[in-house]
Amino acid sequence: MSRPSAALLLLALAAAAPALAQAQQPVNPIHPVFAPLDAAGRKVRTAAEVSPDVTCGACHDATWIGAHTGHPAQKVKASCVQCHLDGGVLDVRAGTLDAEGRLTRGAIRIGPPRAANCAGCHGLVSDGRAPVVLPADFEAPAGVNALAFTLTQGEGAIVAPQRMSDSFLNLEGKAGLASPWDVHAAKLVDCVGCHYAANDPGRVDRRQASLVYLAVDPRRPSNAEFLLRPDHRLAEQGCRSCHDASKAHAFLPYRERHMAVVACQACHLSAPRGPAVEMIDATVVTAAGTPATRYRNVERRPGEPLNAATLVPFRPLLVERLERDGVRRLSPVNTVSRFRWVSGGERREVPWPLLTGVYFDGQAYAPAILEAFDADRDGRLDERELRLDSRAKTELIANRLVTAGLAQPVIEGRLDPVPLSHGVPARDRALRDCQGCHAGDSRLSEPFLIAGYLPGGAPPRPREGARVELAGLLETDGDGALVLRRDREAAPGNLHVLGHSRQGVTNTLGFLLFVATFLGVASHATARWVLRGRRVAQPGHAGAQRQYLFGRYERIWHWTMALAGVLLIGSGLEIHNAGGHWLLDLSRAVSLHNAFAVVLMLNAFLALFYHLTTRAIRNFIPAPQGLMARVLEHLDYQSRGIFFGGPHPANAPGAKLNPLQQLTYLGLLNVLFPLQIITGLLIWAVGTWPSVAAGLGGLSVVAPLHNFGSWLFLSFFVLHVYLVTTGKTPTHHLTSMITGYGTLEADQPEPERS
């Protein structure tokens, strides 16, 4: 089948689809019978003469409704019948009128708007069984006809109960897409389920239903008042009006935290599959008579009909958005850039037919246009050629517009962030991959294409009053595309995202400290090895006696601490880098880290108790007398004696630890331990008691501190492990911590037995 005939077939199917799909609006048994009237209030006998405002306004307060509607008249002409009747027309003909000119009961098929009514303007909304296809006028310029497929073009949403795999569209991985296009539609939650008349007494907003002891809230309108003046500023119920997210998501660590900062859509609309527009370039006219439209997720060959192209899921931009409940959360948006010609002082849009006349001479492009645009001289303008990407081309069109009678034609660009909220697929298609956000190069900060090129070089101006902010830098990259670049340091809304956010200065400092420690240790070790031949005698505790140094509990305490420390450092590094291994993914690493933090804290508490009650704590307290001298003595040994076989200096009388160890542990136990425990607890508390951590500056303050502390710990660990090898033999100290037996200096008094 040739391409045109395939397109024709699809067109025919698209036209046939509504007819196949529509089950009739049922007869309304309680709506009074009424006479259809024309604008002058006379009874009419044909549908064309009917004035909805006068007909419905006979009983309903049409003027008041017109003033309280979310479908404002100047932008969209939505009349009563357009939304409340099938096909948007009253069935007025000889057969449906009685002797007095009133509609018979059987013709009164009036009810709440149904999917098909909304679909009339908002895009691919269907409740039918016919396979989903993109209508033929999908790409027609807005304003030429009444249709604007905003839901689909803006959000990539297709609102239909049908399984994706049953639709006509070419979807990537289609066979496995058993999810419906919209899980709400599939579960019979229709448009008015969320977008109902705001003062409908039958729909009580959860926020207003707190007075549970009231069977009827007298402050809400009665049915009669409601029917007279239904408030058509339709409700926009968010997910949380019906769903209690805390009752699901058992798999998710830090559930409350996720719910507090992440919008439901961020995970549940993480990969829309409907054709979502990236930019609509209405400064040019394509051969099909439409603006040049670029999609985010459509792979099509030049001239291929949209229904034949392959649709792939796209990654929306995650930004902070003020949600209806007043909380800022990370929400997915698509951005649509629109470029058009405007003219005159008040910058009126150039009418589309006029612009078409500028480009076309009859059915074909004007010779001057072809001459200027057709770079490869094949007589056709392909997607890359039909662009106002040079001064010459832009001026050519501007001049032709002036010739057509317009003053000061200029190109105007507008950038619309469109929050995603429709076309939610089944839950198994929700983002469940921690890496998706927590990895360093995740969707939180990846660059986002705003417009593939800039017609006339004009960057689009973000729409005012949008409830989202596009934080980041708009940059034009090498091939002329406008890209939103974002900083990894600051996730949207200054969120600190574990694994993704880098902790700035503290992280760098900590890392440098660690590197310095490592290099120091490495050079020290190298020097010892190189100079091993020049050592006079065995270093360390020459002639020392073997004795019982470490009691059973001390060894248990030490090795428990060592084990917990190693696992904490390991899992901590994993969290720092957002995991990503099957053995230790982020969620596993977090729970392991939490668990061994508990082990470490218990162990530290028991050890403290032990050291206090047995007075073994004295080993850790440096004796002030002669401390400085001993420190210098030990430093001298570590920097000289150890290489050339100098004698190991003595500890303070009665101390198992040398003064350097004592000072180190003093800092470790009194500063680093409390710091890590407190900051760690606060990070954990963010998940459960957000207000506690928020009081101290939130994650973005606490997390860098914890991170810096971790680098210090890691440095200590390296140093500690290295110094273990500086005993009489490299394994001497290690053995003594396992068996408990080791040597101290012979001339020292026996240390206090524990």
Added chain:
Amino acid sequence: MAEGKNPTKWRSGWVVGAVLVLVVLGGVALARALRGEPARERRAAGFVKKTRPHFDHGPVIAGPFATPQAVTHRCLECHEKAAEFMRSSHYQWLGEEVEVLGHAGTTRIGKKNLLNNFCIATTGNERSCMKCHAGYGWVDEKFDFTVRDNIDCLVCHEGTNAYVKGVGGLPTKETDLVAAARSVGTPRRENCLGCHAYGGGGQAVKHGDLDSSLAHPFEEEDVHIGRHQFLCVDCHAAPDHQIQGRAFSVSVEPSHGVACTDCHVTPEHKDERLNRHLSALACQACHIPSYAGKLPTKANWDWSKAGDKSRPEDPHSYLKIKGEFSYEQDAVPQYRWFNGTVGRYLLGDKIDPKQVTVLNPPQGSIADKKARIWPFKIHHARQPYDAGFDYLFPPVTGGPGGYWTSFDWDSAFKLGALKSNLPYSGKFGFAATDMYWPLSHMVAPKEKALACTDCHGDRSRFDWKALGYAGDPITTGGRP
């Protein structure tokens, strides 16, 4: 240094080690506890039976065999116990004693003595009907059911696909008995389908959910076979050669049946709203969204139009010997309450020829707690009856004097009266009858199961009022 091995030291070493092990185990347990519940694993694949290679009978079968009975004789030499098959309904074509609704006492019913609204009855037509009898030589009422060698082992167990049964169930002359006997093994899908997919005189005619495509279906057509490679006998087990499973065209109650819940013990729906449907719906209602998806099945059969030699013949619309019929494909089932029992029209029962007689009316209603809504294929027919005595009649069709040679209903009735001992008044006519075929095979993969909007809302495939509900239960509530 050498005295390092003192006993105290090593004892304390054990304690240190044990404590560390405990710490590790405790930590890991804590980590698991903090991590929350693990994801549930898929269980369905676990039900697939592991088939082991069958013993190769090639070396132990010598042949040649003069008669098919000789093959059976050889089988029974080793498998003596297999003669128990003679008790089964596959051999007897009669079930156990049962009570039939509206009839006093108990009786044995089966294909041998029942009427259907396809080829009507086996009585008098044994020569061709018994092609599908798992025995040898049943050509008339004189067949001896007690002779062990009359069992047909091969029809179920052979694996050549070249074993063809003919008159009275005897293999055709061309059939290579030795090859068939050497190939025996576990019954394959082809063995079962050889008869069960061709009931009613042709491919897919009768059931709507059984046809020869089930030998190697795509997974969209049958998830058990297509995705998980089930054999028929994985579900239809045959302890003591008594094959499990019930067809409600010939059975009236569900004992010895096979049910989804035999394997799917706990429903796997993650959504509690779906599980609540189980008190009103059979699994099949949602999981068999349509029937005859691959090959068309017979929907209507009008015997009264038979015998018109002027009409052009087409096996899918008109045959002179059978009358007029229509087929349906990928059809939406009819939904009825069904509690696992059906009534049954027995030979000699009076009918009202002005009404549609349902030969096997499924029992149950919205008030019956045991009943669930099931999907059915309903086969409509107009079939011959005795207009004097007002009962459905089994005319003889095949063989000399039968309708298919004489095209004379009167003579076919007279022959039928002789064979069935049912008096013939001399007047005949055609009466409308229905048969209900509950659907259980060709279960779709879960991705193709019905979803909310298939039954609820504007486009429901259910007639809620006819099922006894006040309206769509999503708004009016389910049954009390």
